[in-house]
Amino acid sequence: MAVASPSPQTAVLNPTAITIPKITIIGAGNVGASLARSLLSQNLGNVVLLDIVSGRPQGLALDMAEACPLEGCTHHILGTNDYQDTAGSQVIVITAGLPRKPGMSRDDLLKVNGRIILDVVAKALPHSPDAHFILVTNPLDVMTYLTWQTSGLLPSRVMGQAGVLDSARFRTFIAHELGVPPQDVSTMVLGGHGDLMVPLISHTTVSSIPLTELLSAAKIQELVERTRHGGAEIVNHLKTGGAYYAPAAATATMVAAILQNQSAILPVSAYLDGQYGLQDIYLGVPCHLDRNGAASIVELSLTANEQAALETSAQSVRQTLEKALPLFEA
Structure with missing residues (x-):
């Protein structure tokens, strides 16, 4: 007896039925890389790890991806130097900036990190206009204010982690x-x-x-x-x-x-x-x-x-x- 083929409606999954969140991390230093791994391990969404250093985010992302079969991660990670790859992110975390050294206060980082933040926001926001921004860069509260001011976003969509x-x-x-x-x-x-x-x-x-x-x-x-x-x-x-x-x-x-x-x-x-x-x-x-x-x-x-x-x-x-x-x- 011939078996009827399933109808297209039952044979084809709707690709839009499940939307996986997209999370971008800007800055592939120790905090950014550790955060990417944490997000993957919790299966919170697909992760994009971006850095200005060519090869660093790509290598870190590949290493994390290769750990996923062993650790039950179900989502993907992409390492990139291109802001276009961040498009459509629901959350953008900014960790980019100069880290503190012994004897250096958070305020010492103000000038250089402020310029980095302004540049990052200008490049990331056009690709993800509906994203929430979380700041990690120090001095934290000031960098968060700068992000809010330069982005024009509602203050509820810009916050700092501290x-x-x-x-x-x-x-x-x-x-x-x-x-x-x-x-x-x-x-x-x-x-x-x-x-x-x-x-x-x-x-x-x-x-x-x-x-x-x-x-x-x-x-x-x-x-x-x-x-x-x-x-x-x-x-x-x-x-x-x-x-x-x-x-x-x-x-x-x-x-x-x-x-x-x-x-x-x-x-x-x-x-x-x-x-x-x-x-x-x-x-x-x-x-x-x-x-x-x-x-x-x-x-x-x-x-x-x-x-x-x-x-x-x-x-x-x-x-x-x-x-x-x-x-x-x-």
Whole structure:
């Protein structure tokens, strides 16, 4: 008996039925490469790794692609030097820039990295006008503001990765001190991504127990200071370059929240328009992250000391921003 051939409707899959997100990482240094690997391992989407150095993103991407059969990655990675390959990205992460060296502050990077950011945005945005931009380049809060200003995008679509990383560092130090799993520690670090960041002791718990009931004020302050200088501590160990595993993991957390529409509350560098009493500045605050980006800012109740510290941190970021504004006139 002859068997009827399946109809075209059942035999051919609709190629548009499933849309795989596209994530571009600009900068194939240690942070960019670690982030690409993290995104692939979580199967968050197809990844484009772009760098100005010919061959570097291509080689890294090929190496990661060859690991995929062994690690269960289902999506693709492309290494490139051509911005056309980034077209149609849902999320663009900018890690490009000069890394810190021992004795160098984040502000020392301002001039060179500001010019890099302006160039990257001008080249990437026309190919992906609907993308969300996540900044990792330092000085983080100022680079995020520059990206927003030069892109003309809604501020909710431009954000910086800092608070997720800083909070993870604080959680790590607390967990090590108490001998508990870091997952048991809940905290939030606000403010600028620098030495004046503001770990919120009033919102820090360990298995729902306030941190102040487990550690002395002196020990808590010691952990706060270590968190504020957490990046420099790693730089001093490595001698050349800085942290990359934890920054990549923190950025991947933000990408996942956006692409999966999680509405997760995460501390990110977001644009403030009156929230926390601050105006026209990017600063680390808790936000709902979903498909709309930094959809809304969560205003926490702060102690008087925490509010004052946040305002001091904002003042420092604003001073650095005033140095950066002439970049727009170049």
